Amino acid sequence: MTAAAPLLRLEGISKRYGGVRALEGADLVIEAGRVHAILGENGAGKSTLIKVISGVVAPDEGTMLLDGREVRFADPAAANAAGIVCIFQELSLIPDLTVADNIIASNPPTRLGMIDRTAQRRLAEDALRRAGGGDIDPRVPVKDLPLSRRQIVEIAKALARKPRLLILDEATSALTATDVETVLAVIRRLRSEGVALMYISHRMHEIAALADDCTVFRNGRKIATYAAGSKTDEQVVELMIGREYHNVFPPKPGPRTESGVAVLEVRNLSWAPRLRDVSLTARAGEIVGLGGLDGQGQRELMLALFGVLRGTAGEILIDGEKVSINSPRQAKSDRIGMALIPEDRKTEGLMLPMSVRDNLSFAALSEVSRLGVIDSARERRKVDEMIALLSIKTAGTGVPAGSLSGGNQQKIVIAKWLMRQPRVILLNDPTRGIDVGTKQEIYQLLRKLADEGAAILFYSTDYDELIGCCDRVLVMYDGTVRRTLAGAEITEHALISSALNLTGEEAGRGSRTVP
Amino acid sequence: MSWRYWFSDNRGTLLAVAIFLAMFVLYIANHPAGFTANVVQTAANKGVLLALVAIAQTFVVLTAGIDLSVGMILVMTSCLASHILAGTPLMTGLGVAGVLGAGMLAGALNGLIVIFGRLQPIVATIATGAIFFGIALILRPTPGASPELNWDLADMMMGKVANTVPMSLVVLAALVLFVWIPFRRSVIGRATYAVGSSEIAAYMSGMPIRRAKFTAYVMSGLFAAMGGLYLTFFTYSGEASLSNGNTYTLYSIAAVVLGGVSLFGGRGSAIGAIFGALAFRSIGDLLFVFDLDPLLQPLFQGVVLMIAVSIGSARLFQVRNRLEFFS
Numbered sequence: 001m002t003a004a005a006p007l008l009r010l011e012g013i014s015k016r017y018g019g020v021r022a023l024e025g026a027d028l029v030i031e032a033g034r035v036h037a038i039l040g041e042n043g044a045g046k047s048t049l050i051k052v053i054s055g056v057v058a059p060d061e062g063t064m065l066l067d068g069r070e071v072r073f074a075d076p077a078a079a080n081a082a083g084i085v086c087i088f089q090e091l092s093l094i095p096d097l098t099v100a101d102n103i104i105a106s107n108p109p110t111r112l113g114m115i116d117r118t119a120q121r122r123l124a125e126d127a128l129r130r131a132g133g134g135d136i137d138p139r140v141p142v143k144d145l146p147l148s149r150r151q152i153v154e155i156a157k158a159l160a161r162k163p164r165l166l167i168l169d170e171a172t173s174a175l176t177a178t179d180v181e182t183v184l185a186v187i188r189r190l191r192s193e194g195v196a197l198m199y200i201s202h203r204m205h206e207i208a209a210l211a212d213d214c215t216v217f218r219n220g221r222k223i224a225t226y227a228a229g230s231k232t233d234e235q236v237v238e239l240m241i242g243r244e245y246h247n248v249f250p251p252k253p254g255p256r257t258e259s260g261v262a263v264l265e266v267r268n269l270s271w272a273p274r275l276r277d278v279s280l281t282a283r284a285g286e287i288v289g290l291g292g293l294d295g296q297g298q299r300e301l302m303l304a305l306f307g308v309l310r311g312t313a314g315e316i317l318i319d320g321e322k323v324s325i326n327s328p329r330q331a332k333s334d335r336i337g338m339a340l341i342p343e344d345r346k347t348e349g350l351m352l353p354m355s356v357r358d359n360l361s362f363a364a365l366s367e368v369s370r371l372g373v374i375d376s377a378r379e380r381r382k383v384d385e386m387i388a389l390l391s392i393k394t395a396g397t398g399v400p401a402g403s404l405s406g407g408n409q410q411k412i413v414i415a416k417w418l419m420r421q422p423r424v425i426l427l428n429d430p431t432r433g434i435d436v437g438t439k440q441e442i443y444q445l446l447r448k449l450a451d452e453g454a455a456i457l458f459y460s461t462d463y464d465e466l467i468g469c470c471d472r473v474l475v476m477y478d479g480t481v482r483r484t485l486a487g488a489e490i491t492e493h494a495l496i497s498s499a500l501n502l503t504g505e506e507a508g509r510g511s512r513t514v515p
Numbered sequence: 516m517s518w519r520y521w522f523s524d525n526r527g528t529l530l531a532v533a534i535f536l537a538m539f540v541l542y543i544a545n546h547p548a549g550f551t552a553n554v555v556q557t558a559a560n561k562g563v564l565l566a567l568v569a570i571a572q573t574f575v576v577l578t579a580g581i582d583l584s585v586g587m588i589l590v591m592t593s594c595l596a597s598h599i600l601a602g603t604p605l606m607t608g609l610g611v612a613g614v615l616g617a618g619m620l621a622g623a624l625n626g627l628i629v630i631f632g633r634l635q636p637i638v639a640t641i642a643t644g645a646i647f648f649g650i651a652l653i654l655r656p657t658p659g660a661s662p663e664l665n666w667d668l669a670d671m672m673m674g675k676v677a678n679t680v681p682m683s684l685v686v687l688a689a690l691v692l693f694v695w696i697p698f699r700r701s702v703i704g705r706a707t708y709a710v711g712s713s714e715i716a717a718y719m720s721g722m723p724i725r726r727a728k729f730t731a732y733v734m735s736g737l738f739a740a741m742g743g744l745y746l747t748f749f750t751y752s753g754e755a756s757l758s759n760g761n762t763y764t765l766y767s768i769a770a771v772v773l774g775g776v777s778l779f780g781g782r783g784s785a786i787g788a789i790f791g792a793l794a795f796r797s798i799g800d801l802l803f804v805f806d807l808d809p810l811l812q813p814l815f816q817g818v819v820l821m822i823a824v825s826i827g828s829a830r831l832f833q834v835r836n837r838l839e840f841f842s
Contacts, residue, residue, distance in 0.1 A: 056719070075721070076718065076719050076720070076721050077721030077722075077723075079721075080721045081721075088719060092715075092716045092719035092720050093716055093720075094708075094709045094712045094713050094716045094717055094720070094781075095712055095713055095716075095781075096708060096709075096711075096712035096713075096781040096782055097705070097708060097709060097712060098520075101705060101709075102720075105709070105717075105720040105721070105722055106720060106721045106722055107702075108702060110701075110702065113697065113701060114697055114700040114701055115700050115701065115702060115705065117700070139520045140520065141520075141523075141524070157720075271835070303836065303838070307837075308836060308837045308838055309835055309836050310834065310835045310836070310837060327837070348838075
């Protein structure tokens with residue numbers, strides 16, 4: 001390592017969580033003044049890599065060299081001090097503090113030991129302007145901002161720290177097309193100022209427009225590093241997914257007759273301002289995908305159907321009959337027979353400290369009890385049945401649910417609802433953070449449930465899942481269904497362009513049509 | 516535009532001020548003597564003690580914790596004060612420093628246990644509260660005071676400035692001006708709010724979260740000790756009273772809630788807590804001017820607290836996503 005030591009060099013970085021290898025002997029070189037794109041599926045090790053670099057987790061093995069000198073970061077503050085700043089996917093903003101307080105969180109300007117709020121506001125305004133958020137009032141509490149504006153605040157916060165290496169982890173996923181253009185312009189300017197950038201995104205066209213170098217990760221290993229533009233999209237996808245990819249999804253039954261029974265029908269469902277006139281039908285045996293960028297109302301739609309939201313307008317029909325659903329308890333009743341696999345299994349799906357058995361029977365207690373007393377023989381029988389059906393790997397039914405791996409936890413969340421044999425199954429991004437093998441099992445299970453007559457509404461942020469699993473995909477944009485894709489129409493190109501609400505071939509050009 | 520943010524930011528505090536003003540006006544209007552310096556002085560002296568303990572509680576509650584030992588720190592430091600607030604002005608001054616130091620030490624102990632022992636604040640402070648009460652019993656097995664207790668200081672602190680403004684209010688105002696506001700505007704003060712609002716985000720933002728929590732507990736101990744000083748000024752003695760300790764702990768939580776400080780952390784201010792405490796104290800006075808049975812005081816305190824808290828959570832009627840009920 002002579003005169004031109006790279007800004008950051010990783011050598012043989014490994015990290016395990018319990019038995020799971022999140023990162024295995026990763027090497028990486030990051031140069032100043034270049035944009036380095038990191039590609040890979042969910043669970044490929046990208047997040048772990050970022051967490052190691054930014055001081056959130058310590059690696060088990062390997063070394064990290066900054067300017068050729070070995071470094072170890074005890075916490076994110078230490079990484080920040082060394083000039084490494086990360087814009088995390090889960091936002092790191094403090095909801096009760098104002099925008100200015102958040103942007104200048106760690107070292108605000110002080111006068112006589114007190115924060116100089118005028119100077120701070122000026123700094124914050126400056127950072128906001130540079131991040132393309134000049135319209136945001138720095139005095140507003142962050143919790144009053146919509147998600148896409150918060151993302152801009154997050155970027156402004158990173159810029160205010162004068163980073164030498166800026167890591168953007170899906171930083172554009174919640175943004176509208178115009179905001180994306182702004183952010184890309186910010187990145188280009190930083191690059192010309194000599195900042196090193198790591199860019200993590202699943203949007204191929206953004207990477208094509210930005211990156212100088214690309215590195216592909218798969219299953220915790222670095223697969224390849226290459227100069228941007230030296231490989232075709234197909235080659236890149238092949239690197240990302242490996243070979244056996246096309247067998248992951250079970251075969252689809254092919255186009256159905258439009259006359260199938262509509263188990264679930266939704267007419268003009270609204271919940272201002274997040275849902276606007278959503279109409280859809282899901283027939284028995286059908287897997288209907290919900291696509292679109294994150295935060296376009298997909299979650300609200302599921303919550304509205306499941307009776308969580310108050311003050312919704314519109315009609316919900318089950319088997320052609322109008323129903324009103326005002327609580328999850330009503331939603332799961334025999335008459336409606338709905339089940340929701342929530343977004344966050346750790347808080348909304350499971351009671352982590354309680355046993356696998358308890359967790360499995362929570363939703364189906366009426367099925368396994370008589371006169372309010374739980375029939376433990378029957379409970380045990382049903383629980384064992386479910387564990388076998390989903391091949392849940394657990395040391396027993398008495399162990400806490402929290403001790404299982406993420407994939408097996410998610411299987412419990414699904415199994416808990418299957419014990420009631422629901423007719424309408426809502427899934428809110430169920431495979432996030434789950435290993436490929438378990439994903440495959442979940443896909444097959446969904447198809448099996450559909451074949452047995454369930455109607456399935458499946459929201460996913462993973463385009464491949466929508467393409468591989470769904471009979472139809474409803475692409476949502478700004479609170480409404482913008483486009484319906486069926487059968488062979490479901491392609492990545494169609495999904496992306498309708499997700500960005502673009503018409504024709506202008507995807508990524510930022511010509512946002514007014515909704 | 517600017518006042519709107521200020522208003523929404525200080526809604527809880529303003530509500531507490533309004534509740535207090537309403538009650539105090541009602542009290543003065545019905546008081547036989549009316550709005551005189553003596554009436555205000557009596558009211559202020561009764562209120563200042565709870566106000567100090569409520570400020571102490573505020574610091575910890577802002578970090579999304581709760582301090583069940585504040586009442587016991589108050590009792591312990593009061594017992595200590597009854598021994599060492601004695602002799603020459605210099606000796607008395609050292610005594611004051613000693614009492615405040617003891618309170619900060621007690622707060623520091625709480626902080627260290629919560630931060631490094633990773634115990635939940637509620638459990639940690641139940642235990643340390645018992646310890647502090649034990650120390651109080653050792654200091655004052657029976658109620659009493661040093662024969663050389665500095666009565667002049669006590670009388671001054673309970674008296675009036677220029678024969679009009681009660682000293683205790685001047686002290687409270689000075690504490691707000693020279694301790695609370697600088698804290699609120701300091702880096703560490705902001706980190707305290709951040710920790711209470713979202714500890715993970717604060718950590719990820721590289722904020723000094725340990726230092727913020729530690730400071731909050733030390734400040735809590737300091738203000739509880741000021742309460743202890745005032746208790747001794749008030750009674751010219753010290754007493755290891757279990758019921759005093761428990762009452763002040765519970766009332767401090769009531770005052771904080773009444774003052775618009777969120778028990779979930781990250782929202783509220785010591786100023787709100789002060790008015791919450793004064794309002795809570797006014798309930799007894801109201802019973803007095805309306806000639807009601809003092810036995811009814813706990814009942815009315817409960818009713819007022821219930822109503823005030825209900826006003827504060829009226830916004831729940833506007834919740835449109837039922838999941839927000841649980842967050």
